[in-house]
Structures are given as C-alpha cells and as structure tokens.
Amino acid sequence: MEAEKPRRRTRIQTEKRELILDAALEIFSQHGFRGATIDQIADGAGMSKPNLLYYFRSKEEIHITLMQRLLTTWLAPLRELDDVGDPISELRSYIRRKLEMARDYPRESRLFANEILQGAPRIMPMIEGELKTLVDEKAEVISGWMRSGRIIHTDPYHLIFSIWATTQHYADFDVQVRTVLGPLRGGEERFEDAARFLEQIFVDGLQPD
Amino acid sequence: MEAEKPRRRTRIQTEKRELILDAALEIFSQHGFRGATIDQIADGAGMSKPNLLYYFRSKEEIHITLMQRLLTTWLAPLRELDDVGDPISELRSYIRRKLEMARDYPRESRLFANEILQGAPRIMPMIEGELKTLVDEKAEVISGWMRSGRIIHTDPYHLIFSIWATTQHYADFDVQVRTVLGPLRGGEERFEDAARFLEQIFVDGLQPD
DNA sequence: CTAACGTTTGTCCAATTGGTCAAAAAAATG
DNA sequence: CATTTTTTTGACCAATTGGACAAACGTTAG
Missing domain, CATH: 1.10.357.10 (Tetracycline Repressor, domain 2)
Incomplete structure (x- = not known):
C-alpha cells in the first residue's frame, strides 16, 4: 500500500483553483447548486471543462470548498x-x-x-x-x-x-x-x-x- | 383560421391541475426551478410525466401558474x-x-x-x-x-x-x-x-x- | 538536451431530462 | 349501445450534463 502523498500545491494550481472558485461563486450564487453547470463555471474561469475537473474532482467538491x-x-x-x-x-x-x-x-x-x-x-x-x-x-x-x-x-x-x-x-x-x-x-x-x-x-x- | 376555443374545464381537469400544482409547490420550493424535475412533480401528483404534460404544456407553465x-x-x-x-x-x-x-x-x-x-x-x-x-x-x-x-x-x-x-x-x-x-x-x-x-x-x- | 512531471485538450460516454406522439383506455354524450 | 371526446400510457427523441481518459503539450530540474 502506498502512503498518500500530501503533495503540495504548484503555483499554477493555487492560482487556477482561485480562479475557479471565484467563477463558481458567481454561477452558484446566481443559479443554485443544481442550476449551475460545470461548463458555465469553466467558461467563467476561462478554461475547458476537463481542465477544470483537473483541479477539482467534482462539482460538489467546488461547492463544498x-x-x-x-x-x-x-x-x-x-x-x-x-x-x-x-x-x-x-x-x-x-x-x-x-x-x-x-x-x-x-x-x-x-x-x-x-x-x-x-x-x-x-x-x-x-x-x-x-x-x-x-x-x-x-x-x-x-x-x-x-x-x-x-x-x-x-x-x-x-x-x-x-x-x-x-x-x-x-x-x-x-x-x-x-x-x-x-x-x-x-x-x-x-x-x-x-x-x-x-x-x-x-x-x-x-x-x- | 380557426378561432381559439375558450374551452371550459372538465371536472377532472380542475382536480388534476390542483393536484399537480400542490405537488409542484412541494418540489419547486425544495429544489428551485431548475433543480426540480417534471418526473418528481408527476410522481408527487401520482401520475405519469406525459399525463402531467397533458394538463400543463411545460414545466414553466406550472411554475408561472x-x-x-x-x-x-x-x-x-x-x-x-x-x-x-x-x-x-x-x-x-x-x-x-x-x-x-x-x-x-x-x-x-x-x-x-x-x-x-x-x-x-x-x-x-x-x-x-x-x-x-x-x-x-x-x-x-x-x-x-x-x-x-x-x-x-x-x-x-x-x-x-x-x-x-x-x-x-x-x-x-x-x-x-x-x-x-x-x-x-x-x-x-x-x-x-x-x-x-x-x-x-x-x-x-x-x-x- | 532529456526525462519527469504538470497542464490542457478533444473525444467519448452514460444518465438525466424536457417534451412529443400515436395508440389504448375511460368517460361522457346522444 | 354507439360514437365522440377526454384521459392515460408506453415508447421514443434530442439536448444537456457530469465526468472519464488518453494523448498532446509545457515546464522545469538535472
């Protein structure tokens, strides 16, 4: 069994996560959790959907954060x-x-x-x-x-x-x-x-x- | 061109529409417009989705009413x-x-x-x-x-x-x-x-x- | 330069969802 | 009872959506 690496964050990761959270705040607050789509958030953060999902495992993880x-x-x-x-x-x-x-x-x-x-x-x-x-x-x-x-x-x-x-x-x-x-x-x-x-x-x- | 018949409501129509509206109130107030599904509402009103759509043309029409x-x-x-x-x-x-x-x-x-x-x-x-x-x-x-x-x-x-x-x-x-x-x-x-x-x-x- | 790692994208998939439609079943009407 | 009208259903469809994935692209340390 491999131990979980804490794996600290890259500069890019920190920045992009911040960008995503800001875009998500905009979208979630406007449409609610179910009304918001990952695509809208990705769009607001200026990146593609798969790219966003590289930084957050799921829509819910963004919301919880x-x-x-x-x-x-x-x-x-x-x-x-x-x-x-x-x-x-x-x-x-x-x-x-x-x-x-x-x-x-x-x-x-x-x-x-x-x-x-x-x-x-x-x-x-x-x-x-x-x-x-x-x-x-x-x-x-x-x-x-x-x-x-x-x-x-x-x-x-x-x-x-x-x-x-x-x-x-x-x-x-x-x-x-x-x-x-x-x-x-x-x-x-x-x-x-x-x-x-x-x-x-x-x-x-x-x-x- | 046919004139629009005002076409007054049947007893069944009145009753079922009421049932639907009550179920819709429950669902909409819990999940919001986008979060609610026609299926949930139909289910709550005890009927099938196509049946519900026989009484209301669309999800939005229910909400507006x-x-x-x-x-x-x-x-x-x-x-x-x-x-x-x-x-x-x-x-x-x-x-x-x-x-x-x-x-x-x-x-x-x-x-x-x-x-x-x-x-x-x-x-x-x-x-x-x-x-x-x-x-x-x-x-x-x-x-x-x-x-x-x-x-x-x-x-x-x-x-x-x-x-x-x-x-x-x-x-x-x-x-x-x-x-x-x-x-x-x-x-x-x-x-x-x-x-x-x-x-x-x-x-x-x-x-x- | 190059190997290792981080980042990005295009493509794909399965599930969900709003809505249609024709045909069957029930009611209502004469 | 026969016909017309209303109600109900099962099957179907196209669009949207959350998410997976492998391949491509960048970056950086040795």
Whole structure:
C-alpha cells in the first residue's frame, strides 16, 4: 500500500483553483447548486471543462470548498461582537458591519441563502458545529447585557436572527428591493438609508417619545 | 383560421391541475426551478410525466401558474393593513399575520424566496406591477401615520422590508433557525417566541426606559 | 538536451431530462 | 349501445450534463 502523498500545491494550481472558485461563486450564487453547470463555471474561469475537473474532482467538491471558506468570512462580524464598551453601540456597529457585508459580498450572501433554503444538504455539519457554537457564545454575551439592565430583556437568539434577516435581505432580495424603491431611491444610497433605519428601529422602536 | 376555443374545464381537469400544482409547490420550493424535475412533480401528483404534460404544456407553465396564485395570497396581509385604528397595533398585527403565514405556508415563502434569489426571472412583471403598486400605497399610509406623529418618523419602505425579512426568515431559513435553537427551544413555540420578540423590538427597541 | 512531471485538450460516454406522439383506455354524450 | 371526446400510457427523441481518459503539450530540474 502506498502512503498518500500530501503533495503540495504548484503555483499554477493555487492560482487556477482561485480562479475557479471565484467563477463558481458567481454561477452558484446566481443559479443554485443544481442550476449551475460545470461548463458555465469553466467558461467563467476561462478554461475547458476537463481542465477544470483537473483541479477539482467534482462539482460538489467546488461547492463544498466554497461553503467552507464562506462561513468563516460570513461569521466574522458576529465574532467581533465583544463584551467591551457600550452594548447598544456594539450592536449598532454589528448591524452596520453586517449590512456592509450584504453590500460588498452579495454573492456570498446568496450562495449561503440558496444552500439554507434547500435545507442545507451540504453544510449541515457546519451549521450544527461552528455556527451554532458561535451563536450560543454570543447569545450568552447579549444575555449578560440584559441581566445588567443595559439593554431590555428579550430573546438574544431571535435578536441575532432578526439582524441576520434584515441585513441579508438587502443582498438576497436585492432585485425586489431595487424594483420597489425605484430608480430614484434604489441606488447605492439604499444601504445608507437601510443602515439609518435599522439602527433607529433596533435601538428605539417605532413608538414615539 | 380557426378561432381559439375558450374551452371550459372538465371536472377532472380542475382536480388534476390542483393536484399537480400542490405537488409542484412541494418540489419547486425544495429544489428551485431548475433543480426540480417534471418526473418528481408527476410522481408527487401520482401520475405519469406525459399525463402531467397533458394538463400543463411545460414545466414553466406550472411554475408561472404557481407564482401568480402565490403572490395574491402572499400580499394579502399587507393589503389588510388599514388606516383605521391605532398605527402601532395595526403594525403589530401585520407582523403577527405575516409570521403566521411563514408558519403555515413555508413552502410558498421558499418558492418566492427562490425566485427572487435568482433574480426573479419569471415574475419580474408582477414585482414591478402588483407588488410595487401595493407597497407604494401602503408606504403612503404609513407616512401618514408618521406625519401625524403617531409613530416615529422613519423610512416606510425599509420598515416594510424589515418586517418581510424578519418574518419570512422563519420560513426560508427554517433549518438554520431550528438547528441553532436546538431541540428544546426550536419546537413550534419558536413562532410565539419570535412574535413576542418582533413586536417588542419594532415597538420599543432595545434601549431601556 | 532529456526525462519527469504538470497542464490542457478533444473525444467519448452514460444518465438525466424536457417534451412529443400515436395508440389504448375511460368517460361522457346522444 | 354507439360514437365522440377526454384521459392515460408506453415508447421514443434530442439536448444537456457530469465526468472519464488518453494523448498532446509545457515546464522545469538535472
């Protein structure tokens, strides 16, 4: 029996894999896993299908690699949520960071949404592991703030969900948002408007006074 | 040239079309348009593929029919938002109704989310038309509330978006929500917890006092 | 230069899939 | 019951798609 060679990567391999992953992100986020074809991805990466399959064994391997990277980036803003400083401004800046991600990485957001929508068939382990652990940890931080009376007493998990939902909405439902806002209000400023609105709502609510 | 006969529907036609649409909703909402196959739908409806294609000319025709019906049901809660009574409780019950829809019609929610995620290739006209018109109209109602000082002055469009996002999240990201909440808190009561949380946040925000 | 290794391509294949069609089977109609 | 119309099916087809493979082409180290 031959031992598996770890076989380190060539310069070309590193570069081409990166090219493929970027093209794949584009295609997968637009058409979903089943809707995307290897040909489209290869095309986007400027190479032939067999050539692409030289760098990744299968369509699924590309997708998995992509999802693994994604999750880390995706959870970064939450990871930064810290117990130092004022809770309200911590949450405020979490919302802002999350909204910036929706603006700057909409493809990642849609890729993730697509995967969860279909029941997370390929990333369930990461949801149960990394993601849940982090959320549990941060929910505990938020609970601490509540116990010390610095924010109102409510459910920290649903708070996190609602921040995710509202911010990611601007990436995932982008077409709808832009269509409804129309050409006048649906330009790049929609993210600033959204930021203003969300910070206001989460902090003070709708009730006057 | 023959005139197109309007040719009204048989009892069997009505029944079978209904069966197909229900099966299609199940499959489409789970796999997206491209991920779903006619065979799966036919199977779910308990008939053969050619038989299904006797009732609907193509896969796309099923999808379009489904989306048209969907939108009406989907917008019903917003249509009910009325200028009578207290604005805060109007919005509160809008949130509650929307959350009930996410709970009772998750397939519809996911079907819609899938379509928008991919850029609304098949329902753009309805978004630009029916949906936008309704949102404009209701945003005006909400603006009125703001002008009269009964709720704080903010962006009515982003308010509607944030209600959509937070409520639909519980249908679209169901797997994630249930996984993060775990078996203890992720049962049916998650909708009540969510309702309590959302009403609280939208009305009073996080700031104490 | 040349052997060894890495990269790329053209060709091919089997499975899946959307859709057609003619003929059989069932219902409905008179 | 006989005829017409509707419904159902089995067989078929062409296009798409994920992936295999061997041969050709490049690159690089000795």
